[in-house]
Amino acid sequence: MMISNQSTETVTEQQVVKHNDDLELYLSQIGKIFDIPRIINEPREKQQIIDYYVRGKFGFLLVFSAEGFYHYGMSYDGKHKKDNFNEQARIVERYIREIDAKNVLELAYGMGSNLAFLARRNPRVMFDGIDLALKPLKRFTKISNINFKSGDYHDLSALEDDTYDVAFVVEALCYSTNKLQVLREVKKKLKKDGFFIVIDGYRRDCAAPLSPSESLMLKLIELAWVLDKFECVKDVEGYMREEYSIVEANDFSQNVLPSGNEIARKVRYYFAHPTFARVANKLISFDVAKGLIAACLAPISIRRDFASYYVHVLKNNK
Secondary structure (H helix, E strand, O other): OOOOOOOOOOOOHHHHHHOOOOHHHHHHHHHHHOOHHHHHHOOOOHHHHHHHHHHOHHHHHHHOOOOOOOOOOOOOOOOOOHHHHHHHHHHHHHHHHHOOOOEEEEEOOOOOHHHHHHHHHOOOOEEEEEEOOOOOOHHHHHOOOEEEEEOOOOOOOOOOOOOEEEEEEEOOHHHOOOHHHHHHHHHHHEEEEEEEEEEEEEEOOOOOOOOHHHHHHHHHHHHHOOOOOOOEHHHHHHHHHHHOEEEEEEEOHHHHHHHHHHHHHHOHHHHHOHHHHHHHHOOOOHHHHHHHHHHHHHHHHHHOOOEEEEEEEEEOOO
């Protein structure tokens, strides 16, 4: 989609900074670097999700956090700091300590950073993590109160029922095309009155009209992150209420923007220099390269208020 008025191939980094909320400019830059029809028509399969995270491991360490976090940081003062990446785990920790939890489960643990943070601070709690890729950082595998397991969160039959006091998932339930099934699987594993904490991104209002550029932006974010689609927060809350009571539903969209803006800043050089980017794309996995699209566009989707970021705390009342 070539809709910028720039006449030269390269838009300077200064121009990108000046127009860092200019969606048209970014879409133009993306179109000079990527074959957008190829991205849109590419089939999405489970293996692509695994490849995106496994092949992109170095990139995540470089762009997101050297501690191995796959998610955005959460800020309360509008500033991006390294420690912001721990906030999701701190939210989980409050419930662990509130109910004196003994067994905790994380779905889609990624490199294991959340579990490592929690396990070191709560040595008397046993932590299990399940993930498709089974690729924790080596240093985390030495922590004695963590068990890393391989598996799909749509089928938790390998885990014992009525075992966990707290379960949580950070920015990964969005990958499920059957979220109700995941919610039901987790419910089986939770003790009565146990908590399931879901931290994720959503469409804010699926009925809200989008411009053609915004529709393209949303589609590119979904495909760059290998998502089937971003579901509306109200729809997902409907699934949640079928199996749990929602005891907390907090909108943290503005809190993740400082982190999102910082990550977008790190990839700005790539988008400001299309010739360099096309050469770089020949050296790295296509799945990894297209992930930079989402890094660039996601903060704009929040600022334009059609994407949101929520913390839901669900209680198992079975």
